[in-house]
Amino acid sequence: MILEILTKRYPGLRAWLLQRLTGLVIAIYSIGFFVRLLVLQPNSFEAWHAFFDPCWLRIATLLMWISLSEHAWLGVRDVLKDYVPNVRVRTVLTKLVAIVLWLYLAWAVWLLYSL
Amino acid sequence: MAKKMKFSIYRFNPDIDKKPYMQDYDIELEDSDQMLLDALLRIKDFDDTLSLRKSCREGVCGSDSMNINGKNGLACVTKLSDLEEPVVLRPMPGLPVIRDLVVDMTQFFEHYNSVKPYLINNDAPPETERLQSPEERAKLDGLYECILCGACTTSCPSFWWNPETFVGPAGLMQAYRFMSDSRDQALEERLENLEAPDRLYRCHNIMNCVDVCPKKLNPSLAIAKIKDLKIKEAAHTKAASPARKLFGIKRL
Numbered sequence: 001m002i003l004e005i006l007t008k009r010y011p012g013l014r015a016w017l018l019q020r021l022t023g024l025v026i027a028i029y030s031i032g033f034f035v036r037l038l039v040l041q042p043n044s045f046e047a048w049h050a051f052f053d054p055c056w057l058r059i060a061t062l063l064m065w066i067s068l069s070e071h072a073w074l075g076v077r078d079v080l081k082d083y084v085p086n087v088r089v090r091t092v093l094t095k096l097v098a099i100v101l102w103l104y105l106a107w108a109v110w111l112l113y114s115l
Numbered sequence: 116m117a118k119k120m121k122f123s124i125y126r127f128n129p130d131i132d133k134k135p136y137m138q139d140y141d142i143e144l145e146d147s148d149q150m151l152l153d154a155l156l157r158i159k160d161f162d163d164t165l166s167l168r169k170s171c172r173e174g175v176c177g178s179d180s181m182n183i184n185g186k187n188g189l190a191c192v193t194k195l196s197d198l199e200e201p202v203v204l205r206p207m208p209g210l211p212v213i214r215d216l217v218v219d220m221t222q223f224f225e226h227y228n229s230v231k232p233y234l235i236n237n238d239a240p241p242e243t244e245r246l247q248s249p250e251e252r253a254k255l256d257g258l259y260e261c262i263l264c265g266a267c268t269t270s271c272p273s274f275w276w277n278p279e280t281f282v283g284p285a286g287l288m289q290a291y292r293f294m295s296d297s298r299d300q301a302l303e304e305r306l307e308n309l310e311a312p313d314r315l316y317r318c319h320n321i322m323n324c325v326d327v328c329p330k331k332l333n334p335s336l337a338i339a340k341i342k343d344l345k346i347k348e349a350a351h352t353k354a355a356s357p358a359r360k361l362f363g364i365k366r367l
Binding site: 009011012013014015017078081082 | 272273276277308309311312313314315316318319342345346349
């Protein structure tokens with residue numbers, strides 16, 4: 001059902017639902033993250049490394065970053081649609097936001113899997 | 116006891132004025148002048164060039180909606196005793212001004228008409244009326260009372276920024292009024308009609324519409340219910356489901 005709604009058949013519903021689903025992922029991850037933070041309380045590089053060591057946490061963190069990027073993209077795109085009436089300027093700003101979000105995502109992947 | 120009140124009113128006559136300006140009035144009111152509309156008519160006694168719309172004088176026709184001290188409302192149901200002085204009156208924002216407090220509501224009614232605000236039922240007309248149970252009829256409460264004054268739509272920032280595409284709270288509430296009518300048979304088409312990204316989903320729950328509605332209605336709730344209906348409808352639409360074909364699955 002969810003996959004169907006997220007197809008191009010429902011362009012309005014898709015964006016609206018995606019924003020909520022990604023928001024839900026971010027909220028659940030944040031709660032879990034802070035609980036783990038309170039329990040383990042890492043205070044050194046090694047401790048932080050061990051904190052992110054489990055594979056499931058890296059996958060969850062990656063999922064959260066993807067959700068965050070999508071959530072931010074949908075939100076900022078709406079703000080630009082509202083406040084930047086000039087189509088050319090808006091196109092440039094929209095592309096800039098997309099590039100920045102992709103860079104952040106790539107950075108997050110590098111941090112998660114290279115360190 | 117007669118009382119003086121100060122008003123500052125937006126004036127613009129496109130035939131004479133190059134740009135709009137605010138005109139101050141210091142008016143002596145009669146004891147019978149209780150509502151803002153009474154005061155405006157008193158002002159017109161002194162200055163008959165002031166233009167405004169009015170009709171029923173009791174909050175039913177929705178003609179005299181305007182921006183009162185920064186908030187949209189109906190002049191005829193706004194008590195003078197509730198207003199801070201000087202009372203600043205402007206036309207409703209977001210629509211072209213025809214003259215003074217009179218705005219061109221063409222776009223507002225185009226959006227209203229776009230949701231087909233009438234019953235669609237292809238069955239043969241019955242001998243008498245189309246019956247509803249009391250429960251079915253109750254679903255229309257809080258929706259049918261809208262007087263189309265435009266106060267909600269013109270106080271909505273989403274409408275200000277997307278006036279050509281966003282239907283606006285008044286139009287969307289009327290769309291839901293017919294979606295929830297047990298006698299209507301066009302639910303699917305009505306939902307499809309609102310699928311374009313900017314028609315329904317530009318609503319970001321700012322809630323100005325709820326704040327200003329002179330009939331105390333809740334367009335924001337109606338919009339949320341349309342979104343719920345859209346999810347339910349999409350979940351039940353089995354035809355042309357690309358995801359199912361692509362993944363070969365029955366249900367996720």
